[in-house]
Structures are given as structure tokens and as C-alpha cells.
Amino acid sequence: MSEILDAAQSIAGTIVADRRTIHASPELAYQEKETSALVEARLSDLGVEHRGGVGGTGVVGLVRGARPGPTVLLRADMDALPITEESDAPYVSRRVGVMHACGHDAHTAMLLGAARILQERRAQFDGSVKLMFQPAEEGGAGAVKMINEGLLDDPPVDAAFAIHTGHDFQTGTMVARGGPLLAGANSFTITVTGRGGHASRPHTTVDPVVVASQIVVALQTLVSREVEPGVPAVVTLGALLAGTAFNIIPDRAQILGTVRTYDAGVMEQLEARIGSVAQGVASALRAEAKFEIHMHYPPTINNEAMVELAGGAVRRLGLNVVQGSPIMAAEDFSFVLQRVPGAMLMLGVKDPSWTDPKPAHTAQFDLDEDALPLGTAAYAAMALEFLHS
Numbered sequence: 346m347s348e349i350l351d352a353a354q355s356i357a358g359t360i361v362a363d364r365r366t367i368h369a370s371p372e373l374a375y376q377e378k379e380t381s382a383l384v385e386a387r388l389s390d391l392g393v394e395h396r397g398g399v400g401g402t403g404v405v406g407l408v409r410g411a412r413p414g415p416t417v418l419l420r421a422d423m424d425a426l427p428i429t430e431e432s433d434a435p436y437v438s439r440r441v442g443v444m445h446a447c448g449h450d451a452h453t454a455m456l457l458g459a460a461r462i463l464q465e466r467r468a469q470f471d472g473s474v475k476l477m478f479q480p481a482e483e484g485g486a487g488a489v490k491m492i493n494e495g496l497l498d499d500p501p502v503d504a505a506f507a508i509h510t511g512h513d514f515q516t517g518t519m520v521a522r523g524g525p526l527l528a529g530a531n532s533f534t535i536t537v538t539g540r541g542g543h544a545s546r547p548h549t550t551v552d553p554v555v556v557a558s559q560i561v562v563a564l565q566t567l568v569s570r571e572v573e574p575g576v577p578a579v580v581t582l583g584a585l586l587a588g589t590a591f592n593i594i595p596d597r598a599q600i601l602g603t604v605r606t607y608d609a610g611v612m613e614q615l616e617a618r619i620g621s622v623a624q625g626v627a628s629a630l631r632a633e634a635k636f637e638i639h640m641h642y643p644p645t646i647n648n649e650a651m652v653e654l655a656g657g658a659v660r661r662l663g664l665n666v667v668q669g670s671p672i673m674a675a676e677d678f679s680f681v682l683q684r685v686p687g688a689m690l691m692l693g694v695k696d697p698s699w700t701d702p703k704p705a706h707t708a709q710f711d712l713d714e715d716a717l718p719l720g721t722a723a724y725a726a727m728a729l730e731f732l733h734s
Contacts, residue, residue: 346661346726352462353722359461360717363387364454365436371425371443371450374481377402380423380453384478387457391464393476400490406476407500408463410732414472417731418497418505418685419459419724420678421452422482431708446710448510448694451717453478455508458721463728472732473500477681484532484640488677497684505687506655506727507678508720511669512702514693516716519723520669521656521690525607527645528577530675531616531638532603535560535623539632541596553598554587556632560600560623561585567618572611579605579673580615605673607644616641645679647688651731655688658730659723690727692720 353360363383370379381402388395388406395406402423430437430444438444456476463474477496481487488496496502511520537560539551561582572578580602587598600623604615620636627634660666669691678689694712695702703711 346658349462349726349729350662350722353458353718353725356458356461357718360454360458360721361714363457364450364714364717367450367453368436368445369439371438371440371445373427373443374424374483374485374487375401377423377480381478384453384457388460391461393460393464399494399496400480400487402480403487403491404478405491405496406460408460408467408474408476410470410472411468412471415503415732416473416475416500417728418475418477418502418681419456419728420477420479420505420507420681421456422449422479422487423453424449424481424483424485424487426483426706428706428708432711434711444708446707447483447705448712449482451510451694451712451720452508455717455720456724458718459724459728462721462725470729470732474728475502482677486640486642486677486680488680492680492684502685504651504731505681505685506651506724507689508692508723509676509689510694510705510712511691512695512704512710512712514691515695515697516693516713517719518665518667518693519659519690521652521659521666521688522668522671523647523649523652525644525671526647526689527671527676527679528605528607528673529609529612529644529679530603530605530640530642531612532601532640533619533636533638535600536635537598537600537627537632539596541594544592544594547594550594551631552594553596553632554594556627556630557585557587557598557600559630560626560634563622563626564619567615567622571618572615576611577607577673578611578615580619605675607671609643642675642677643679643683645676645689646682648682648686651686651688654730654734655690655727658726659690662719662722662726664719664723690723692716692723
């Protein structure tokens with residue numbers, strides 16, 4: 346595997362340049378046209394067969410080995426977040442209000458590097474490596490759209506691996522954990538409808554602000570009293586929106602929230618109970634409540650055998666492989682892992698000189714670019730390990 350790492354280090358400049366190009370021109374979910382065009386241009390230059398427009402703006406590449414055999418999928422996501430970057434780096438986002446704050450720019454650049462390494466060595470392995478460049482991971486379920494448009498078919502995928510940057514882990518470290526890695530998550534809205542009026546005449550109204558407040562309090566009992574102790578679960582209500590003036594009781598209020606858990610059954614239980622509790626509280630207070638789920642990602646569950654295989658390949662590259670702990674963030678690679686055995690690994694990107702990490706989903710996010718060739722080598726090594734197993 347040292348030869349793979351050497352190959353990745355030899356193209357580190359190209360990987361970093363691609364990451365910086367993508368970082369400077371971030372695009373939100375399903376708007377990744379420039380990023381997709383860059384991916385297609387790089388694959389064309391390498392002679393890798395591919396097709397674009399999959400799941401909207403996704404790209405699927407295919408590196409065919411010397412002879413027929415199994416197919417392994419490698420995944421990178423491409424979308425950015427609606428955050429204004431706070432940085433003096435030369436590659437800072439040129440688009441106000443849009444930023445690569447979760448490492449997707451790095452994922453894409455690393456997988457392009459792996460495509461080059463694998464294409465140059467295609468005579469050395471049997472089977473195929475399918476390259477998944479995905480739109481809309483950040484709540485848009487781009488993986489589902491790509492799956493629905495044939496991602497896992499022709500040729501059928503036998504295993505799948507993904508890498509995600511891990512801001513808490515130093516460069517040179519990778520997290521390879523079997524079982525639950527990331528939580529299932531949803532986003533939901535509760536719309537409370539009452540009857541508005543003047544603030545001086547509350548008795549003529551049905552105040553949705555008061556009703557929504559009661560719902561917020563009632564929902565705090567779901568985890569503490571309805572989920573088995575020791576089972577991790579979170580119900581977070583991130584926004585309560587209502588009203589336009591101090592002296593007007595509005596007609597409507599909205600609660601925005603999310604559920605997080607590693608257990609799909611608990612996820613379903615909490616989703617059902619949120620709706621029934623909201624409607625019950627509202628009815629008791631003469632209002633109505635409508636519960637809507639906008640996003641539902643299942644837990645990311647790594648296959649134990651695939652983690653052992655991937656961890657062994659990465660360890661032979663010389664990286665420090667640790668088990669780590671599951672976290673309550675969510676990922677739509679989980680939809681792939683529901684259908685195909687595989688694993689997501691976390692790549693440490695914290696510069697050893699940093700006193701504190703630069704966390705994902707913040708305006709200060711950044712990563713140690715020395716980690717990028719390590720990620721490229723890990724992508725390639727995992728694919729080759731599976732095809733040679």
C-alpha cells in the first residue's frame with residue numbers, strides 16, 4: 346500500500362488545487378453545476394467513462410479493471426452550506442452566504458485524485474470501481490435521487506465506501522467504526538393555527554404562541570419518559586416563529602425541529618409521538634396543529650466486515666486507525682448502506698498546530714490540506730483491498 350500513498354503524495358498539488366477551486370466557488374444543493382462540470386472535465390482528461398446529470402447534478406464514473414469482477418463504489422458529495430465564510434485564506438468563498446463548511450470540497454478533490462490512481466492501475470485489478478459524485482447531501486437526499494436513477498446498477502454494486510472529514514481528529518488519523526457511526530435524523534415543522542386578534546382582547550382569540558409554547562414543553566418529555574434509558578436520542582426544537590408586532594396576537598405559529606437517534610425503531614416511535622402530542626395539546630387549547638416531516642435520513646450503520654477490510658487497508662498506508670464514538674450528525678450515505686454492505690470512515694483534518702479544531706458547519710471551518718493526499722490514498726486503497734479480497 347505504500348506505493349498507493351506515494352502516488353497520492355505525488356499528485357498532492359493537483360488535489361489541493363481542485364479543492365481550492367471548488368472551495369472558492371461553492372454551490373448549494375442541486376445547484377452544483379460548476380462543480381459537476383469540473384468533475385466531468387477531470388474524468389474526461391483521465392479517460393474515465395462517466396455520465397452526468399444523475400440525480401440532478403450528480404456524476405457517476407466507472408473505472409473498469411482488466412477483467413470482469415465485482416464492483417465497489419466510492420462516494421464523495423459536492424454541495425455547500427448557506428453560511429458566510431469568515432476567513433483570510435486565499436481560497437475563501439467568493440459567494441457571500443455560501444460556503445464549503447463541511448469538507449465536501451475536500452471529498453470531491455480526494456475522489457478525483459483516487460480516480461487518477463485507479464485509472465492508471467486498471468490493468469492490475471479485476472472488476473470495477475464506480476465513482477459517485479453526489480449532489481445535495483445537506484438535507485436534500487441526493488443519494489436517494491442517484492439510487493433511483495440507477496446508481497447501484499449496471500454494473501451492480503457489491504460494496505460501498507465513503508470518507509468524511511473529521512475536524513476533531515488530527516491529520517494522520519482515521520476513524521473506522523463498525524455498527525452505528527452517525528445518527529438517523531429528520532427535520533420537521535409543526536404549524537399551530539389559532540385565531541388572531543388585538544393584544545388587549547386575548548379572550549376573543551386562540552393564541553397560537555401560547556399553544557406552541559405548551560407543545561415545546563410537552564415534547565421535552567418524549568426522550569426523558571418514552572425512550573428507554575441508555576438509548577441515545579435527541580429531540581431538538583431549533584426555532585419558534587410567530588407574530589410581527591408586540592400588540593397583535595397572530596393567527597399562526599411554527600415550530601422547527603429535528604429528531605436524532607441511532608435506532609431506526611426509536612426514530613419511527615418519536616416521529617409518531619411528536620405528531621400526536623402536538624395535535625393533542627393544540628386540541629386541548631382550542632387550536633389545530635399540523636405535523637410535517639421534510640427530511641428523513643436513516644442511521645448510518647457500517648458493516649462490520651467492511652470496516653475491518655477498510656481499516657486494514659488504511660492501516661497499511663501508515664495511518665493511525667481508531668474506533669472513535671458515534672455522533673449525532675447524519676449522512677445520506679446511509680441510504681446506500683441500507684442496500685449495499687459498506688462503510689464510511691472519518692478522515693482527521695485537524696492541523697496538529699491548531700489549539701482548537703475549526704468545526705464543521707461554522708463560518709470558521711477549515712482543514713489541514715496535508716490530509717488530502719491521505720484521503721485520496723485511502724479511497725484507492727479501500728477499493729483495491731475489496732477487489733483483491
